[in-house]
Amino acid sequence: MQVNAPTYANVGVTYTVTAEVQNTGKNAEANVNLSLQYNGIQVGQTTIANLEVNASETLTFSWTPTTTGTYNFTACTPSVLGELYVEDNVAERILYIFNVTMFDGMVLHYSFFVQQGMTNIVLPFDLAYSQRSDTIFRATSALSYMGSVIASFWDEDVTTRMIKNAGGNGMFGYGNHTPFWIFTNVTVGEIVPISVDGVGGHLFTVTGEQFLDLAAIGRVEVWVLSDTTTSGGIAYFEKATGLLVKGTFHYSMSGTDASYTLKLQGTNARPTWVQVPTNQEIEQGTALTYDVNAQDANGIDHYSVNDTIHFAVDVNGLITSAASLTPGEYGLEIRAYGLAGNYCSAIITVTVKGGIPFFYYLVILGVVIGVSAAVIVIIVRRKHRGEISYP
Numbered sequence: 356m357q358v359n360a361p362t363y364a365n366v367g368v369t370y371t372v373t374a375e376v377q378n379t380g381k382n383a384e385a386n387v388n389l390s391l392q393y394n395g396i397q398v399g400q401t402t403i404a405n406l407e408v409n410a411s412e413t414l415t416f417s418w419t420p421t422t423t424g425t426y427n428f429t430a431c432t433p434s435v436l437g438e439l440y441v442e443d444n445v446a447e448r449i450l451y452i453f454n455v456t457m458f459d460g461m462v463l464h465y466s467f468f469v470q471q472g473m474t475n476i477v478l479p480f481d482l483a484y485s486q487r488s489d490t491i492f493r494a495t496s497a498l499s500y501m502g503s504v505i506a507s508f509w510d511e512d513v514t515t516r517m518i519k520n521a522g523g524n525g526m527f528g529y530g531n532h533t534p535f536w537i538f539t540n541v542t543v544g545e546i547v548p549i550s551v552d553g554v555g556g557h558l559f560t561v562t563g564e565q566f567l568d569l570a571a572i573g574r575v576e577v578w579v580l581s582d583t584t585t586s587g588g589i590a591y592f593e594k595a596t597g598l599l600v601k602g603t604f605h606y607s608m609s610g611t612d613a614s615y616t617l618k619l620q621g622t623n624a625r626p627t628w629v630q631v632p633t634n635q636e637i638e639q640g641t642a643l644t645y646d647v648n649a650q651d652a653n654g655i656d657h658y659s660v661n662d663t664i665h666f667a668v669d670v671n672g673l674i675t676s677a678a679s680l681t682p683g684e685y686g687l688e689i690r691a692y693g694l695a696g697n698y699c700s701a702i703i704t705v706t707v708k709g710g711i712p713f714f715y716y717l718v719i720l721g722v723v724i725g726v727s728a729a730v731i732v733i734i735v736r737r738k739h740r741g742e743i744s745y746p
Contacts, residue, residue, distance in 0.1 A: 358391075358430045358448040360418075363490050363514055365455050369419040374399070374430030374446070377411035389414050392429045423696055425540055426450045451540055455513055457596065457697075459486040461624045463535065467498060468616040480617065482535060490514045494533070498524075518550060528555040534590070534604070534617075539597040541578055549580070549590065552615065554606040557584035567591050567600065571620040573631070574688075574700040575600050587614070595697040596625055625697045626651040632689050632701040639709020643676035649691030649699055661688040666705075682709040 359373045374391040378384055384406045391399040391414050403412045420426065431445045460483075467480035481497045490513050498505040507523035516532045527534065531550035541547060545561045559580040567577045575593050577600060582588025590602035600619040605612070621627070629648040637643050649655055649672070658668045665685060668674045672691065685705040692698040 356430055356432060356443050356446040358428050358446045360428055360448045360450055363455065364420055364450065364452050366420050366422060366452065369417060372416045372418050372428055372448075374414040374416075374428075375411055376403075376406070376430070376432050378406045378408055379443075381408065383407045387412075387432060389430070389432050391416055392427075392431075393418070394427050420452045423453050423539065424451070426452060451538065453513070453539060453597070455490070457624050458484045458492045458513060460484065462622060463598065463619065463624070464621040465617045466620055468618070469613070479620075484511075494535070516548075527552060531556040534602065535599050536597045537578070537580075537592050537599075539594060546583075547580060549582075551582075551585075551588070551604045551606050557582050557588065557604075559583065559588070559590060564594065569600060569619065571618075572600070572622075572625075572699070573628070574702060576700075593625070593697070598622065598624060626655060626691045626693045626699040628691070628699060628701060632703050634704045634706070636706045636708060637676070637680075639680070639682050639707055640678060642678040643674065643680075643705060645674045647672040647674060647689055647691070647701075651691075651693040651697075654694050656692045656694045659690045659692070662686075676705070680707045682707050 356377070357375050359375065361370050364370055372391070374389060376387065376389050378387075385404065387403040387406045389401050389403060389412065390397055393416070399414045399416045401412070401414050406412060414430070426449070428448045428450070429445065434444055462484075463482040465480040465482070467478045469476050469478070479499045483495050484492045485495070487493050487510065492511050492513060493508060494511055495508045496506065505524050507521070509518050509521035509527065511518055511533050516537070518527055518531050518533055519529055521527065521529050527550040532548040534549045534551065537547055537549075541561050543561050543563060547559045547561060548556050549559050551557045560583050561578055562581045563579045565577060565579060567575050569575060575591075576595070577591040577593055580590045580592065582590075582605065585605045585607070587605045588603060590604070591600050592598060593600050598619070599617060601617065603614060603616045605614045607613070626649040629650055632645075632647050635643060635645055643666070647658065647668075649658075655672075657670050658672045660666050660668045660674065662685065665680060666674060666676050666687060668689070674689070683706075685707070686702065687705055688700060688702050690698045690700045
């Protein structure tokens with residue numbers, strides 16, 4: 356029994372997955388049931404009327420992954436009477452589909468902050484990817500320093516994150532794992548190998564997830580990884596794409612402790628706002644109409660807002676509100692999603708103005724108090740006029 360599936364796959368591309376059963380016993384078998392499950396759901400089943408010794412039959416399934424993620428294909432056939440060895444009656448194939456197309460032509464712009472002793476330097480660092488084969492991408496880096504460019508290159512296998520064929524001034528190390536992205540299906544507690552410049556591979560642990568606000572690219576939901584090889588190292592990778600958005604890496608070279616920090620300044624691998632959304636104000640009884648726009652190299656799939664009770668957004672980024680909003684402030688997170696599931700985010704405040712301003716309350720209160728006082732005085736005076744005096 357075996358499952359045949361592609362070693363890698365792209366979202367939106369159709370592939371053929373097969374389940375194959377072979378009779379390795381000494382007798383022919385009749386009415387053999389063969390089934391194929393996809394993430395626990397049966398997607399194919401057949402009954403083989405007669406399966407001769409050493410003969411095999413195949414069940415075929417046409418599969419088009421619609422999103423990145425983990426996919427499990429399981430083929431199975433029931434045991435037959437008298438069968439002693441049943442371990443091969445089930446076969447499983449687990450595939451992790453990630454956005455391979457994202458890498459072709461991807462450009463990452465970082466600021467490179469290096470600290471060694473009393474020396475602090477901030478330099479622009481650019482990284483560009485191009486496809487060399489199905490799963491191998493060439494990474495070319497350029498570090499600008501004092502009017503010159505320090506260039507290097509290496510190849511990355513996007514199925515393993517392994518670096519090979521390095522050249523130029525690259526120091527991440529042949530056979531180590533790229534520090535610029537991780538697989539997006541990591542889990543808390545998982546150990547992730549990451550190459551540190553000049554010293555090779557370090558082991559990082561996924562310690563949690565959080566939102567990170569960066570001035571250059573906005574709010575990002577990230578995995579947090581801590582360096583267990585050298586204390587103090589920490590890296591943040593975007594959950595949607597796996598890209599490094601910020602990382603501080605510590606190392607020791609020739610007895611000297613040093614560190615460097617990479618911070619993402621921009622990329623064509625995730626959507627960006629054409630204009631960053633800003634805070635909005637409306638009057639009570641008036642509905643909000645606010646248009647936001649993002650762009651992505653592969654196109655924008657849809658927009659979303661976190662408060663769907665008071666607001667709505669259509670596929671073109673037009674945000675509207677209910678006209679019955681009460682006065683106050685409403686926090687709103689807006690996201691624009693690319694076709695690969697990556698997104699950019701912005702948080703704004705929608706202020707609904709209305710009701711009676713506070714100083715009006717004071718004026719009205721003063722009038723009420725004044726009128727009340729006047730009424731009391733009139734009543735008192737009338738009472739004095741009607742009094743009877745006794746000797």
